[in-house]
Amino acid sequence: MGRPVLTIQNLSTSFRIQGEYYAAVDDVHLEVRKNEVLAIVGESGSGKSALALSIMGLHNMQQTKVEGHIDFQNQNLLDLSLKQLNQIRGKEIGMIFQDPMTALNPLATIGAQIEEPMKYHMKELSKRDRKLHALELLRRVGIRNEERVYNQYPHELSGGMRQRVVIAIALACDPVLLIADEPTTALDVTIQAQIMDLMKALQSEMDSGIILITHDLGVVAEMADRVAVMYAGQIVEIAEVTKLIRNPLHPYTRSLLNSLPSHTGGKERLHVIDGVVPALQNLERSGCRFAPRIAWIPESAHHENPTLEEVEPNHFVRCTCYQHFYFPEEKEGEMNDVTT
Amino acid sequence: MSLLKVNNLKVHYPIRGGFFRTVKDHVRAVDGVSFELDKGETYGLVGESGCGKTTTGRAIIGLNSVTEGEIIFEGEDLVSLKHRDRRKYIQDIQMVFQDPYSSLNSRKNVLNIIAEPLRNFERLSPTEELLRVQELVERVGLTPESIYKYPHQFSGGQRQRIGIARALTLNPKLIIADEPVSALDVSVQAQVLNFMQDIQEEFDLTYLFISHDLGIVRHMSDRLGIMHNGRLVEEGTRDDIFENAQHPYTKRLLAAIPEMEPEKRIDKKVLREEVNRLYREQHDAYYSEDGRVYDLQSLTETHSVALQGGAKQ
Numbered sequence: 001m002g003r004p005v006l007t008i009q010n011l012s013t014s015f016r017i018q019g020e021y022y023a024a025v026d027d028v029h030l031e032v033r034k035n036e037v038l039a040i041v042g043e044s045g046s047g048k049s050a051l052a053l054s055i056m057g058l059h060n061m062q063q064t065k066v067e068g069h070i071d072f073q074n075q076n077l078l079d080l081s082l083k084q085l086n087q088i089r090g091k092e093i094g095m096i097f098q099d100p101m102t103a104l105n106p107l108a109t110i111g112a113q114i115e116e117p118m119k120y121h122m123k124e125l126s127k128r129d130r131k132l133h134a135l136e137l138l139r140r141v142g143i144r145n146e147e148r149v150y151n152q153y154p155h156e157l158s159g160g161m162r163q164r165v166v167i168a169i170a171l172a173c174d175p176v177l178l179i180a181d182e183p184t185t186a187l188d189v190t191i192q193a194q195i196m197d198l199m200k201a202l203q204s205e206m207d208s209g210i211i212l213i214t215h216d217l218g219v220v221a222e223m224a225d226r227v228a229v230m231y232a233g234q235i236v237e238i239a240e241v242t243k244l245i246r247n248p249l250h251p252y253t254r255s256l257l258n259s260l261p262s263h264t265g266g267k268e269r270l271h272v273i274d275g276v277v278p279a280l281q282n283l284e285r286s287g288c289r290f291a292p293r294i295a296w297i298p299e300s301a302h303h304e305n306p307t308l309e310e311v312e313p314n315h316f317v318r319c320t321c322y323q324h325f326y327f328p329e330e331k332e333g334e335m336n337d338v339t340t
Numbered sequence: 341m342s343l344l345k346v347n348n349l350k351v352h353y354p355i356r357g358g359f360f361r362t363v364k365d366h367v368r369a370v371d372g373v374s375f376e377l378d379k380g381e382t383y384g385l386v387g388e389s390g391c392g393k394t395t396t397g398r399a400i401i402g403l404n405s406v407t408e409g410e411i412i413f414e415g416e417d418l419v420s421l422k423h424r425d426r427r428k429y430i431q432d433i434q435m436v437f438q439d440p441y442s443s444l445n446s447r448k449n450v451l452n453i454i455a456e457p458l459r460n461f462e463r464l465s466p467t468e469e470l471l472r473v474q475e476l477v478e479r480v481g482l483t484p485e486s487i488y489k490y491p492h493q494f495s496g497g498q499r500q501r502i503g504i505a506r507a508l509t510l511n512p513k514l515i516i517a518d519e520p521v522s523a524l525d526v527s528v529q530a531q532v533l534n535f536m537q538d539i540q541e542e543f544d545l546t547y548l549f550i551s552h553d554l555g556i557v558r559h560m561s562d563r564l565g566i567m568h569n570g571r572l573v574e575e576g577t578r579d580d581i582f583e584n585a586q587h588p589y590t591k592r593l594l595a596a597i598p599e600m601e602p603e604k605r606i607d608k609k610v611l612r613e614e615v616n617r618l619y620r621e622q623h624d625a626y627y628s629e630d631g632r633v634y635d636l637q638s639l640t641e642t643h644s645v646a647l648q649g650g651a652k653q
Contacts, residue, residue, distance in 0.1 A: 043525040159389075188388040189552060193596035197609055215525060218555070218598030222605050241602045259530035260600075261559035269537070270530035270559070276495055 002034025005177050005209040006055070011068035013047070013054045015280065021065050022280040024050040026233035028068075029308070032177060032209040039212045039224035039241070041256075045277040047233040048213050052179050055211075056095055057085050072177070091121035094170030098182035100162035104154040110165050111150035114138070117172045137168040142198055160191035164198070171202070178210045184219055196222050217260060221245055229253045232277060232289040235308060239315040249317045251297070251325040252290050258327065271327060288319040296328050297321055341415065342376040343546050344400070344514055349373045349409035351395050369395045371570040371632070372409070377514070382540070382547040384561030386554060386593070392570040393550045397516045400548070401435050402426065413514070431461050434507035438519040440499035444491040450477065450502055451487040457509045472509065480505045480535070497528035501535065508543065516548045521556060533560060554597050558582055563642070566590045571633040573626070576643035586645040588619040588626060 008030040014021035025047045032038050040048045053059050054066050057077065070077040073092065077085065089095075097103035105113060114134040118125055125133065131150070138146035141164040154162055163183065170178060183199065184192040200223060203210055212223055220227055220241065227244045229237045229252060237250040248254045258271035275293045283289065288302040306319035350373075352366040370392040377383050385393045398404045400411055402418070411418045413429050421429070434457075437443035444453055454473045458464055464472065474484050480501040482494075491499055500520060507515055520536070521529040533556065540547060551557050557564055558578060565575040566589065574587040585591050595615040599608040626647055627633060638644040 043527060189554065189596040190388060190592060193598075193612055196598070197612065200609070216598070217526070218600060221600045221602050222598045222608070224602075245600065245602055256526060259527050261530070261533065261555045269534050272531045272534060273527040276497075 002036065002207075002209075004031045004033050005072070006030075006032040006211075007069070007071040008051075008055070009069040009071070011051070011054060011066070011070060013050050013059065014065040014067075015050075016063045016065075017281055020281075022283070023285075024233050024280055025054060026285075028233075028235055030228060030235070032211055034209055035203075035207050036225040037203060037210045037212055037223050039214060039220045039227045040230055041214060041217065041220055041227060042230035043215060043256075043277055045232075045279075046230040048215075048230050049181060050233075051230075052095075052181050052211065052213050055179060056089055056093065086120070090117040091173040092175055093177045093179065094173070094175035096163075096166055096170045096178065096180040096183045099186045100159060100166045101154070101186075103166050104162060106154055108153075109150070110138075110152055110154070110157070114165070114169050114172055117169065121173045133172070134168075137171060138165075140171070140202070141165070141168045142194075143168075158191075159187055160194060163187060163191070163195055167195075167198070167202070171206070174206075174208075176208050178206075178208060179213070180210060181213045182215070183212070185214070185216065192219070199223065217245075217257060229256070232283055234289060234318065235316075236290065236318045237316065238308070243312075243315055249311065249315070249322040250290075250319070251294050251321060254325065254327075255294075269329075271329070288321055290319070291321065294321070294325065297324055301325075343379045343414065344377040344548075345410070345412040346376070346396070346400065347374050347410040347412065349396065349399060349411065350407045351392070351399050351404050352407040368570050370399065372635075373567070373570070373572055374636075375565050375572065375575065377546050377548060379513075379546055380540075380544060381562045382549055382560050384557035384564035385548060385550045385567060386552065386557050386564055387567035388552060388593075391567040393552075393567050394518055395570075396567070397435070397518050397548060397550050401433050401516055402430060403435075427461075431457070431510045432513045434510065434512040434515050436500075436503050436507050436515060436517040436520045439523045440496055440503055441491075441523070443503055444499060446491050449488050449490050450482075453491070453502060454487075454506050454509055457506065461510055476505045476508060479508075479539075495528070496524050497531050500524060500528075500532050504532075504536070504539070508539065511543065512545070514546045514548065516550070518550045519552070520549075522551065522553060529556070536560070554593060566593065569631060569633055571646065572636055573633050573646045574644070575636060576640075580640070580643035584643070586639065586643075587647070588615070588622050591615050592619050 008028055011025055011028045012023045013025040014023045028051060040051065042048045055070055059066060066078055111134055114137055115130045118130050118133065135146045135150060138149055143149050143161065143164055184195050187195060196219065214220060224241045227239060227241050228235045229250065231252045237253050244253065248257055255271055255273045261270060273293055287304065288306050291302050301321045301324035303320040308316040308318050311317050349370055351370040352368050354363040355365045355367060356362065357364045373396055385396060387393045395404055399406050406419045416429055418426055418429060451473055454476060455469050458469055458472060473487055477487055478484060482498060482501065521532050524532060539545060549557060549560050561578055563577050564581055565572045568589050574581065574590045581590060585594055592615050595612045599605050634646045634648050636644040636646050
């Protein structure tokens with residue numbers, strides 16, 4: 001395991017809603033190490049994208065308050081001026097966005113878009129070198145007729161090809177950290193498989209850290225080394241991927257895994273998590289945030305002030321409720337015995 | 341007798357060009373698809389985007405005009421019927437759309453959304469209508485007072501259930517569900533899928549389930565058809581397809597399902613490369629020179645594969 005590339009401490013990102021600030025990312029600690037893929041999983045509204053945008057400094061600062069430390073190469077990204085930050089984004093940190101159609105400029109050729117970050121960050125390159133580098137990048141992301149694609153526009157490419165181009169742009173300046181926000185969600189299954197395989201291959205040759213943000217546990221199982229599960233702005237469980245899939249502890253992780261249709265294969269019923277992710281304004285901020293959605297677990301099972309505890313080496317879980325958690329459909333019989 | 345029989349369905353779109361915008365060629369979106377649905381079963385139609393699965397669904401309900409072929413619903417060919425005569429049958433077929441954010445009119449409240457099919461096909465007094473809608477709203481698990489709310493006040497899963505309630509108003513026999521859960525979160529997905537199974541039993545529904553997600557199709561369907569380039573490449577029961585896939589395209593789709601066990605992911609990657617290699621090598625045996633999929637040949641009673649001349653293997 002490599003040294004940390006990025007260390008996040010006490011990160012809170014709050015959005016202003018009707019004059020009040022509400023934390024969408026609440027006191028998050030994370031570490032991304034060299035050579036690893038750290039997946040951040042959660043439903044929409046869990047704060048996973050807000051976290052990624054905080055690292056990149058892409059929030060609208062008039063509406064958002066970002067507090068804490070994001071340590072990258074011995075500096076706190078949150079203290080940097082816009083000018084200093086621009087020296088880092090696109091160069092040291094690359095980002096792959098979800099929808100390749102909106103991430104690319106429809107009016108510029110693929111070549112021009114790949115060369116754009118080089119113009120800012122690799123000024124020593126001549127025009128010719130830039131083109132050579134762009135062509136090499138296109139080859140690296142698995143585009144075979146790179147000369148032709150170089151002069152094409154985004155609308156001329158298929159979804160999978162576009163996503164490859166987006167990845168090429170993110171890789172243009174050899175980033176130390178790559179943030180991929182739902183990189184395969186907008187793609188077809190076969191293309192998704194190709195992109196996942198490509199990213200794995202690139203990771204092994206690139207030796208940088210990758211933050212993979214996704215809601216798809218299948219993608220996580222295929223790509224991640226470590227997984228952080230987020231719920232309502234907090235990380236509720238972090239573990240190595242094998243451990244997390246084999247032996248999930250937190251009720252939320254277990255519920256998510258049980259609600260996957262591909263997990264069962266048969267026609268039996270899927271687990272449904274009661275209720276909805278609470279809106280930011282209505283979120284109960286003390287106690288276990290998942291408690292309202294597992295109402296059958298007695299209140300005494302929850303920790304009053306849950307924190308992430310290391311229950312096994314490198315396996316962190318928030319709140320004590322995991323020790324008492326069971327699925328109501330599994331234990332219905334036993335429950336009846338208790339009540340009678 | 342089967343509830344729905346689609347026979348050699350073709351939907352072609354003209355490509356116009358030249359000085360007089362004359363028809364130069366056709367896009368063969370659906371090019372000779374045949375399948376049957378029995379009462380009470382769920383038939384999954386799977387394929388990548390652009391394979392014609394949605395066009396097939398829309399042609400059955402009459403949203404696309406059919407170039408050629410028959411759609412026989414309860415013994416009556418919908419294609420040859422006049423528009424007015426078709427109304428009688430068409431109310432037994434309803435559709436659930438993919439995106440619950442754009443398929444509900446944001447200017448109408450839930451009452452008006454759900455009552456619209458009733459107003460089109462049945463003459464009810466406002467009180468009767470209200471009762472019917474309230475009953476449905478409760479059935480799909482929303483509170484009775486929500487009928488005066490507007491779509492933006494609901495979450496994605498709730499909206500999709502409103503869409504399903506609208507499809508249920510006329511007590512249909514067949515529901516065409518076009519990617520009903522692909523815009524939803526995993527936990528909400530589970531909720532909608534469970535709900536669809538519940539109402540299937542309760543209302544004795546037949547589903548044509550269109551999706552690109554094999555995990556979901558496997559969970560929902562009794563039989564499935566795999567589409568590629570506007571034609572079916574393989575058809576069979578769930579076990580036929582998932583345990584004994586024959587066509588290289590089907591194998592390729594199956595290999596693309598993410599591996600849930602992290603230890604096996606290297607093997608999976610190797611398998612994927614292998615399957616892709618086979619797909620390229622065997623391409624000529626399964627596709628004609630101009631890239632058309634051959635006709636289906638049956639292997640067993642339930643399982644059929646598109647291959648040349650019907651030779652096995």
